[in-house]
Amino acid sequence: MTTQRNKQKLSPEQPFEEVLEFVQPMITSILLKCRIYKDFEYYRHIASIAVWEAWRKADPPKGQFSAYIYTCVKGEILKELSKESLFLKNYTPMDNETINYVHDYEISKRNPVHIECIMSCLKKEERKILLLFYVEGYSYSEIAKELGLSLDAVKKRRTRIMIKLRELLSSREE
Structure with a gap:
């Protein structure tokens, strides 16, 4: 055959x-x-x-x-x-452990004001990037267009924001 x-x-x-x-x-x-x-x-x-x-x-x-x-x-x-x-x-999957860490931290401390304190330590643009990315579900390219930045700039800024959040959280724990 x-x-x-x-x-x-x-x-x-x-x-x-x-x-x-x-x-x-x-x-x-x-x-x-x-x-x-x-x-x-x-x-x-x-x-x-x-x-x-x-x-x-x-x-x-x-x-x-x-x-x-x-x-x-x-x-x-x-x-x-x-x-x-x-x-x-x-839509590069980035680790969401920082956001999860913040969430878990808030639940464990039962202090909802704490997150507001941390967010107030961020610049306006940093808060906007976080809100667009995590709350609104924007992609990197959509955020870049919205803020008039390059795609790489948005990715780098988001990475820096995550590092900053980790530092803020660890300093608050001490």
């Missing part, structure tokens, strides 16, 4: 399930070439959707069907990788 399968020509007239099964080795090859080693099933699913789109939109006079499938699958995988990269750039 393997030799018959290799000799078989891929065609958009074939049932989709047959086409999808036939291109599985191609999908695996694309995933490996794109260096996808985690979330393999997620990207395989994206590839399957791309195969379906290619199968649905195929126009045989315009070119070889297998090449069209390859291009569609690789394009969708790269697009998804690009989206993921952009997401990680704009």
